[in-house]
Amino acid sequence: MASRFQLGAATGQQLLDPWAQGISVMREVCSRWSQLDITQIGSLIAIAGTVPTAWRLLQRVSQEAYGCVRRFFLASVTIPGDDPLNRNVVQWILANRPRHCRSFTGRTDMGRAAHGDRAAALKKSQHAIQYLPHWSTRWLWYGGCLFVVTRNRADFSRGALSDPSNDGIGNEALTVSCFGWSAEPVKAFIHACREYAERQTQFFVIIYARDRYGLAWKPKARKPLRRLDTVHFDEGVKRELVSDIRNYLDPRTQKRYQSRSMPYRRGYLFYGPPGTGKSSLSVAIAGEFGLDLYEVKIPSVATDAELEQMFQEVPPRCIVLLEDIDAVWKDWSAGEKKNQTNGQDGQNNNNNNNNNSAPNCTLSGLLNVLDGVGSQEGRILIMTTNRPKQLDSALVRPGRVDMKVFLGNISQKSARDMFLRMFSPDLGCSADLDMEEVEKLADRFAAEIPEDTFTPSLLQGFFQLHLESPLNAVSSIGAWVKKELEKSSDKDFELIHDRKRS
Template sequence: MSEVTGNAWPSPSNTTLGNAESKEPQQIQPPIKGENSLWDSITSNPYFSAGFGLIGVGAGLTVLRQGLNLGTSLLRRRLLVTLEIPSKDKSYLWFLQWMSQQSARRTQHLAVETSYKQHDNGSVSTTFGLVPGPGNHFFKWRGVWLQVQRQRDGKMMDLTTGSPWETITLTTLSRDRDVFTALLKEAQQMAIAKQEGKTVIYTSYGPEWRPFGMPRKRRMLDSVILDHGIKERIVDDVQAFIGSGKWYNDRGIPYRRGYLLYGPPGSGKSSFIQSLAGELEYNICILNLSERGLTDDRLNHLLSNVPERSIMLLEDIDAAFAKRNQSDHQGYQSMLTFSGLLNALDGVASAEERIVFMTTNHIEQLDPALVRPGRIDMKEFLGNATESQIRGMFLRFYENEPDLADRFVRSLKNKSVSTASLQGHFVYFKDKPQQALENVSLLLQ
């Protein structure tokens, strides 16, 4: 057994030294004051962690929303198709009328259209129509769902009419895009059907023509009783003009015709023009030359853009221009000059294929330059009722009463009475021919 000496067992100090020589022990260095301690305090703060969480959630929602918007936009482009109809387009009013027949009973956004009419006997009738107003409308037509969005921009105005700018946007599936063409054709046919058998009265609205009120039932030519030969001469001349376009062009003559009807008030000038339009199946465009703001350029533009198959009517032209020396510079309320009117009627820039009728109560006040041939091709005087007119109007209201008609004519012999007064008298004594004869003195008061 060997002997263990005092140096056989290493002392703690020797052991530590020996280990230090062979391998240094791993020790954790304490953190430098001011570095990790600040970071640890920040990251361990619950408010800081919550803020980063909210930022992450917000960023995720933003990305998701942008993705959804992009996907929705891409989906709409691939699956949906839209059609925009601005209020300036002619089909705008057609579509509104068509739409009122399709969805007015089911929509929640309505607008009112009031029709006001005064009859010949003085009575007034008013009707109210409800049409879809601004907003979104949904309805089904021919098995296809349609979204109609009617928008009105209060900040934008149509400079030609002064009304707010409106647009109608139709939306449907891309596969059903052909429905737009069929829809517009049906709207056009419906608008034409409403005007069939009726006369449309146009008035100027800025630089364009717009229908005034609802189309009126055509007045029969036989309802206007004129003196012998007047009606026949005018009708024959107008019909000959309408069918002579090639004849005018071959001879280099401007293809336009002007007529002047003059005479006392109430002699049937305007009534005859309305009945003539009904006979020819034409419409009427009425222009007031004394309208405030009417200029030479605007008048020329209006006369050059008269709607097809329309008679141009300038009523009471003597009220706008009496003598040239009174109207060289401007009219009473308008900025129209006399030379501007002459150039619009028979100038280089005047339109072709045009029928113009003028009326006046005082032909003696018109300038000779206005009524010369080329501007006025035919003049006819419509005066107070003649004996033949009185008899014809009496039988028009009271058929099968020739004896009373003769007595009525004799009672007004050598008396001046207008056809308008006669019509009012017969309307007042409707279906009472005997009382109309007995009260003939009322016409002379």
């Protein structure tokens, strides 16, 4: 029994030894600190205070060393923050980022709502959160070369996030560098980034607009390509329009123009009642020919000089869109005529109102940028209007407008085509029906549509209520047509447009 007790005591003593040793060490440390005088303690505090200074000195030395390496051993290219190449490089880096990234920038993505729940999509709280890697320097391998991409973080914190139109990609100056005496590898890398970005956007149309300060063109929206067969108007006119644009964009056409000292420009006027697809046709043409679309809002332009600057910065191969051109100077012209009728007194009395309605730039300023001495060449100009007769003859003369395209109310044939597009068996909404049965329903549907009476947008609004079933669409179209015809004949309602062709 005695031996067992001694063995248990020895085991307990072994378990208590680590605690006892720890307490002993702490006592020894406290004893030694208590023996230090005030001079020794001050020295230790002074040494500790030099650590931040030493760290800053080490950072400064590393920065100077990096500067020397960059100056003598690196070839580099700097890309401004507002250049499209900047966005291309950042997109490539984000697509090839390492998976272990731990630093992100979080933003509310206003362009993406909750999918699947239409009611939830309307709530502000349902907007998705966009997380983008937050970085200032990125090392990467490409084409057998080591590259370093540095990002100006000061630009990022100062203005990138404060711009509501910014999606967090680009907008900060970038410097792309590689080891060596030649910048050719850097140029090849930037070219590859641009090709990558173009492949990503080949199924989209990029719409540009002036930024909120009116200083530069910025991407406003990215819309999926829209097929030309989704814009319903006369098929013969559509083929003629597409053929004319294709011929204009042919490089041989440009050489013919230049060899004959002819300005290389092309202008189109799309006119017709509201809702007939003038803007949609512009987007569809941009997608058909792989062109970017630049949107010019005349009322928001401050001066003729600013309008000229906008057109000077437009690239040569693109579409410039001027929507509702008839409404730009309409109010101002009406007020001017009224003042001339009422005399000088009426002009003085209404001076403030007229100044508020007058546009900032003039018609002569617009005419000058369209085909003046310093106007740009190589672009396609598209103007849209609901009232072509109200346009100044100088604006639509040949040379400024080379082709006029009328988009009117929908025909029965176009209504049938729209039905087939909405309820194609490939979309899955009519799984029980084959194509032959859908075509028969389309014939019944088109027979209910009066010829040249409804706009395509109005008919599309009907389809939005019956996207789940083509049978319901056919059974409901008769009542819907009757209701819409009663609306148009009711004198209590104001007609939006004249049904006669201009």
